[in-house]
Amino acid sequence: MSVRFVRTILVLLAIVHNSRALVDEVVDVLKLGKEIGEEIIASWNVVGKTLNVSEGVELPLIRRRERLILAKLSHISQSIDRLELGIEKAGAVALFLAKNGGRGTRFELKLHDMTVLLNKVAAVDRQMRVYVGLQEELERSTLLGFAQSCVFYEPDALPGVLEQIHAHIVPPHKLLLGKGLLQQIVEEVQEGGTDVCTLQMSPHQLIYDIYNTIALAEIKGYAIMQFSWMLLKLYGKGNFSQEASLTRERYGQRTTQAANVVRGVLSSASRDLYRCDPIQHEEGKTYDQVTRLLQGYIENEVDMNPQGTCQENCGYYTLTQRYGCYDDQLCTQQKTCGGRIINCQYIDSDMWVCPSGDSKRRYDWVTYENGRTLGQKGECTSGGHSTKVDSWWKWNLFHCSYCFCLCEDAVDISERFFSMREALAQISKNKVVTGLRLIKHGRVFHLQVYESTLKERGLIEGGDWVPVQKFDPLDPQFKDGVDYHTLTYENRAIDLDDLDSPSGHVLTGVRFRMLGAHLHFEIRSTPFNYTTGRLSPEKSQWISNDNTEGSARPRVKLELKNPDIPTRSSVPLAVDSEHDQYVEFTNSDLEADAAQSTVPFIDVQPVLPAGVGALASGAGVLHRGARGSGGFVALRLRTYPHARHVRAEPPADLPRGPDPADGPDFEPTVN
Ligand SMILES: *[C@@H]1O[C@H](CO)[C@@H](O)[C@H](O)[C@H]1NC(C)=O
Ligand SMILES: *[C@@H]1O[C@H](CO)[C@@H](O)[C@H](O)[C@H]1NC(C)=O
Ligand SMILES: *[C@@H]1O[C@H](CO)[C@@H](O)[C@H](O)[C@H]1NC(C)=O
Numbered sequence: 001m002s003v004r005f006v007r008t009i010l011v012l013l014a015i016v017h018n019s020r021a022l023v024d025e026v027v028d029v030l031k032l033g034k035e036i037g038e039e040i041i042a043s044w045n046v047v048g049k050t051l052n053v054s055e056g057v058e059l060p061l062i063r064r065r066e067r068l069i070l071a072k073l074s075h076i077s078q079s080i081d082r083l084e085l086g087i088e089k090a091g092a093v094a095l096f097l098a099k100n101g102g103r104g105t106r107f108e109l110k111l112h113d114m115t116v117l118l119n120k121v122a123a124v125d126r127q128m129r130v131y132v133g134l135q136e137e138l139e140r141s142t143l144l145g146f147a148q149s150c151v152f153y154e155p156d157a158l159p160g161v162l163e164q165i166h167a168h169i170v171p172p173h174k175l176l177l178g179k180g181l182l183q184q185i186v187e188e189v190q191e192g193g194t195d196v197c198t199l200q201m202s203p204h205q206l207i208y209d210i211y212n213t214i215a216l217a218e219i220k221g222y223a224i225m226q227f228s229w230m231l232l233k234l235y236g237k238g239n240f241s242q243e244a245s246l247t248r249e250r251y252g253q254r255t256t257q258a259a260n261v262v263r264g265v266l267s268s269a270s271r272d273l274y275r276c277d278p279i280q281h282e283e284g285k286t287y288d289q290v291t292r293l294l295q296g297y298i299e300n301e302v303d304m305n306p307q308g309t310c311q312e313n314c315g316y317y318t319l320t321q322r323y324g325c326y327d328d329q330l331c332t333q334q335k336t337c338g339g340r341i342i343n344c345q346y347i348d349s350d351m352w353v354c355p356s357g358d359s360k361r362r363y364d365w366v367t368y369e370n371g372r373t374l375g376q377k378g379e380c381t382s383g384g385h386s387t388k389v390d391s392w393w394k395w396n397l398f399h400c401s402y403c404f405c406l407c408e409d410a411v412d413i414s415e416r417f418f419s420m421r422e423a424l425a426q427i428s429k430n431k432v433v434t435g436l437r438l439i440k441h442g443r444v445f446h447l448q449v450y451e452s453t454l455k456e457r458g459l460i461e462g463g464d465w466v467p468v469q470k471f472d473p474l475d476p477q478f479k480d481g482v483d484y485h486t487l488t489y490e491n492r493a494i495d496l497d498d499l500d501s502p503s504g505h506v507l508t509g510v511r512f513r514m515l516g517a518h519l520h521f522e523i524r525s526t527p528f529n530y531t532t533g534r535l536s537p538e539k540s541q542w543i544s545n546d547n548t549e550g551s552a553r554p555r556v557k558l559e560l561k562n563p564d565i566p567t568r569s570s571v572p573l574a575v576d577s578e579h580d581q582y583v584e585f586t587n588s589d590l591e592a593d594a595a596q597s598t599v600p601f602i603d604v605q606p607v608l609p610a611g612v613g614a615l616a617s618g619a620g621v622l623h624r625g626a627r628g629s630g631g632f633v634a635l636r637l638r639t640y641p642h643a644r645h646v647r648a649e650p651p652a653d654l655p656r657g658p659d660p661a662d663g664p665d666f667e668p669t670v671n
Contacts, residue, residue, distance in 0.1 A: 434613030599630020
């Protein structure tokens with residue numbers, strides 16, 4: 001990745017951010033374009049009345065019209081400003097794109113070029129604002145000069161700049177110059193792999209954002225050029241009706257073509273959004289764990305049957321419990337398994353056991369005399385000294401072996417509950433879900449939604465996390481299978497699905513329910529009127545993929561191979577699950593971790609587009625992982641498909657025809 005490329009991207013993004021054309025504002029850009037088109041027509045009506053220059057014009061009349069025009073221009077500038085005052089966006093976009101090296105200098109150059117061009121429009125716009133602000137003090141020749149410079153057809157003048165910007169979006173000769181810039185950006189972003197997470201915007205959102213910026217530049221340019229023609233006409237430099245009409249026509253063509261291209265690019269751009277590895281894993285902040293679902297546990301055979309005998313072998317004990325503590329051995333020195341003991345195996349007779357200081361683990365490591373080590377062997381200091389544990393012979397007849405088993409511990413000391421409460425936005429207050437996360441409260445994992453108010457034309461406003469309904473699963477008024485699900489040896493699967501709403505619907509809630517033995521994710525979907533932004537709460541529906549393992553096309557299990565705890569992974573954990581899969585919570589790998597942890601871990605980072613939320617239509621559960629890692633279960637969000645609402649609003653025809661040469665001089669006709 002070249003430094004130059006990074007700089008280019010950063011500058012381009014600075015423009016995007018300065019113009020603050022936010023994702024959901026493109027519709028507002030549309031609206032603004034329309035309003036400005038009308039304003040321009042009204043202004044032409046002011047100028048329209050011909051001044052007979054050869055006759056010598058009354059100065060006050062020109063002055064008055066000039067002021068009216070500048071006032072209108074100033075009004076337009078304010079509308080543009082208002083649009084530009086969006087929400088401050090996080091620097092995540094820049095960070096991501098900076099990370100994402102350029103694919104070739106051609107692409108870098110194009111981005112750089114676009115940056116320069118957008119800067120030129122911004123410079124002209126700034127200049128105009130200064131002049132409009134100073135109009136009383138300026139010489140007319142200054143304004144005149146400015147107006148002339150804005151309409152002259154030189155490569156560096158405004159018309160040429162707008163054409164060049166347009167040529168990046170809609171390449172004039174497709175076959176010669178290749179793909180448009182937006183398409184290239186999509187390809188860069190989607191091929192980068194880790195992009196979506198660092199970006200915290202879906203590629204769809206990013207394109208929408210950049211398109212906003214460009215559409216806004218186009219509107220600014222159009223307004224400035226039209227007002228320049230007006231001033232030139234006003235100052236008696238000519239008629240310019242024809243020129244103004246051409247400017248309008250060309251603007252109409254460009255915006256229509258750009259809208260067509262953007263619609264195409266948007267429909268191919270991914271709307272997927274999820275989190276990747278944080279810079280630093282932090283328990284409680286970036287991840288949390290299910291605990292004591294299945295945990296490596298050493299127990300002597302003598303304590304695993306009610307008779308206290310050693311007549312079997314370890315493999316015999318596939319499902320049992322602890323019945324006693326014979327002769328004050330290891331069983332007095334370690335935390336007892338208070339639940340079921342599962343799948344025991346014999347590894348070796350004698351061993352060293354290092355107890356752990358971490359309350360979630362029993363052992364840091366175990367080393368057998370045959371040399372096999374479970375877990376990462378080191379100094380044993382965190383939980384006391386390592387203990388020598390030897391199997392023994394009973395009456396020189398039976399070998400009382402220490403077995404390595406799994407303990408499904410008592411529910412009151414384990415943390416393996418998932419809330420099945422619905423997490424909804426306040427639909428009655430016209431709020432929708434614009435962000436999501438998994439969060440652990442007490443010993444229960446909850447889904448939590450971020451809600452914002454839905455406004456007209458797909459805009460959203462404000463946002464806050466909806467408080468989760470906390471409860472204690474051990475309180476008898478809350479029921480397993482109704483209020484929450486307890487993971488057990490038999491019921492420990494979670495479905496991995498990627499869900500989306502039907503067209504014209506938005507995301508208004510999420511929940512877990514049980515589908516067979518699986519924890520199953522569902523989304524709530526509510527139709528809305530795009531024009532008004534009104535939700536129709538009564539037409540809400542729950543949507544899910546109810547496929548199971550037992551169907552004709554069974555749901556596929558995602559296998560975890562030798563899963564170590566994910567925070568130790570040396571490689572980035574990328575999404576490795578697909579729609580219609582499931583994964584089982586299980587013990588971590590024996591060799592890597594002495595089976596002490598429950599994997600996958602739960603990613604609790606918020607999925608909140610650009611840090612402020614975005615209109616969404618879908619959500620899902622995914623797994624991020626790699627070979628040798630238990631990975632994370634995480635949420636994903638699907639941002640709203642804007643493509644079908646992107647359209648050009650071609651400006652209405654400018655007033656034409658014979659203009660009345662006299663009469664009261666101002667009678668705007670707005671149609
Ligand atoms: C301008 O005024 C002069 C003198 O009154 C007149 O001869 C000429 O026809 C006028 N031109 C137009 C275009 O009205
Ligand atoms: C959306 O609301 C507008 C304004 O009330 C109405 O004219 C339009 O028909 C509505 N659209 C739909 C699809 O209901
Ligand atoms: C200006 O040009 C338009 C279109 O060419 C024409 O209709 C109009 O009469 C002209 N006005 C003057 C005063 O020449």
